[in-house]
Amino acid sequence: MTLWRGGRLATLAGESGWGLVDDGALLVEDGLLRWVGPAAELPPEALAAHEVIELGGALVTPGLVDCHTHLVYAGNRAHEFELRLQGAGYAEIARAGGGIRSTVAATRAASETELLAGATRRAQALMGEGVTTLEVKSGYGLDAATEARMLRVARRLGELGVDVRTTYLAAHALPPEFDDADAYVDTVCRWLPALHVEGLVDAVDAFCEHIAFSPAQVARVFDAARRLGLPVKLHAEQLSDQGGAAMAASFQALSCDHLEYLGTDGIQAMARAGTVAVLLPGAFYALRETRLPPVAALREAGVPLAIATDHNPGSSPTLSPLLMMNMACVLFGLTPEEALRGMTVNGARALGLADRGRLVAGQRADFCVWDGDHPRELATCFGQNPLKERVRLGASQGEA
Numbered sequence: 001m002t003l004w005r006g007g008r009l010a011t012l013a014g015e016s017g018w019g020l021v022d023d024g025a026l027l028v029e030d031g032l033l034r035w036v037g038p039a040a041e042l043p044p045e046a047l048a049a050h051e052v053i054e055l056g057g058a059l060v061t062p063g064l065v066d067c068h069t070h071l072v073y074a075g076n077r078a079h080e081f082e083l084r085l086q087g088a089g090y091a092e093i094a095r096a097g098g099g100i101r102s103t104v105a106a107t108r109a110a111s112e113t114e115l116l117a118g119a120t121r122r123a124q125a126l127m128g129e130g131v132t133t134l135e136v137k138s139g140y141g142l143d144a145a146t147e148a149r150m151l152r153v154a155r156r157l158g159e160l161g162v163d164v165r166t167t168y169l170a171a172h173a174l175p176p177e178f179d180d181a182d183a184y185v186d187t188v189c190r191w192l193p194a195l196h197v198e199g200l201v202d203a204v205d206a207f208c209e210h211i212a213f214s215p216a217q218v219a220r221v222f223d224a225a226r227r228l229g230l231p232v233k234l235h236a237e238q239l240s241d242q243g244g245a246a247m248a249a250s251f252q253a254l255s256c257d258h259l260e261y262l263g264t265d266g267i268q269a270m271a272r273a274g275t276v277a278v279l280l281p282g283a284f285y286a287l288r289e290t291r292l293p294p295v296a297a298l299r300e301a302g303v304p305l306a307i308a309t310d311h312n313p314g315s316s317p318t319l320s321p322l323l324m325m326n327m328a329c330v331l332f333g334l335t336p337e338e339a340l341r342g343m344t345v346n347g348a349r350a351l352g353l354a355d356r357g358r359l360v361a362g363q364r365a366d367f368c369v370w371d372g373d374h375p376r377e378l379a380t381c382f383g384q385n386p387l388k389e390r391v392r393l394g395a396s397q398g399e400a
């Protein structure tokens with residue numbers, strides 16, 4: 001048993017508030033939080049701790065959960081950034097064979113070793129800002145072999161000391177060898193069982209958009225997921241309102257992500273299904289979108305709000321979860337507390353994980369130690385990284 005004491009804890013206990021504990025202590029045993037509270041109220045069993053770590057007044061929060069990334073890929077799309085700055089649209093670039101398809105070509109040509117090297121560097125950057133749980137999607141292979149390779153690489157990132165959840169996103173774009181989206185959707189459904197048997201799939205996602213797949217097509221992919229007992233999530237209403245969120249909610253989706261064009265029906269359906277709204281300010285910012293996700297209405301309907309990097313080489317090439325928390329506040333109007341909840345407890349919820357994201361007894365001992373006086377600083381001070389230490393399953397991952 002290890003005792004960490006003398007920290008200012010942002011526990012996020014309860015449904016709102018920071019859950020601040022000044023001069024707080026955490027008792028950690030077998031990778032779990034055994035007790036959390038004011039040091040003055042430590043229970044007698046704390047005397048049995050074989051190790052005592054002094055936090056010296058540092059700030060402690062739950063470990064960050066980045067619940068939406070496309071971390072595994074090859075190639076580079078910086079030239080598309082230049083094209084967009086000159087006025088080209090994201091959809092226009094995609095229709096011209098750039099966009100997702102250009103990353104698909106580079107990813108197919110890359111070996112597992114090459115993909116792992118790139119993804120490792122990116123995962124380490126996220127971990128360097130406090131990420132302890134990371135979701136990684138496929139979707140730049142769009143053929144059976146490359147989708148499997150991406151998911152295997154994603155799994156191997158777990159060896160770095162971060163918890164990885166994998167998501168099958170073969171319904172991301174129409175690959176060049178298909179001209180019939182329905183035929184490709186059938187194929188996507190056929191690939192899934194073998195990947196599932198190999199233990200490579202924790203959830204199933206799709207891109208529901210006029211430049212990608214319709215709600216009816218995605219529903220067929222979700223049916224295939226349901227037959228295997230796999231949860232679903234959706235890239236929904238990013239560029240237009242397709243009714244994807246309501247369809248996904250009818251499958252009890254864990255999350256719907258992006259949501260700039262989400263309408264009232266989608267919000268109500270998500271609220272009823274307990275689906276998390278994952279907001280991705282990096283993509284909004286980089287694509288210079290102007291349509292804001294309906295944050296006030298989501299809040300009012302009681303839909304939990306999460307935030308993620310959406311790291312990908314096209315629309316959100318960021319590796320900074322803290323910057324996303326800042327952008328969620330400045331661009332989308334979240335409070336700094338909502339931003340931290342979005343990158344911790346609600347991010348975990350978007351992955352179907354109830355065992356992390358808060359500093360309360362019984363949860364995994366995944367937490368971050370930061371320089372700073374108050375947790376609101378994490379969302380305030382953009383471009384800074386105050387991480388001192390990242391702790392996963394009770395084990396310190398070294399000085400940041």
Ligand code: DI6
Nearest residue numbers: 099100207235283312314315
């Ligand atoms: N929306 C996104 O933000 C990523 N995928 C998607 O469906 C971006 C994918 C890319 O541009 O490579």
Ligand code: FE
Nearest residue numbers: 068070235310
């Ligand atoms: Fe995405």
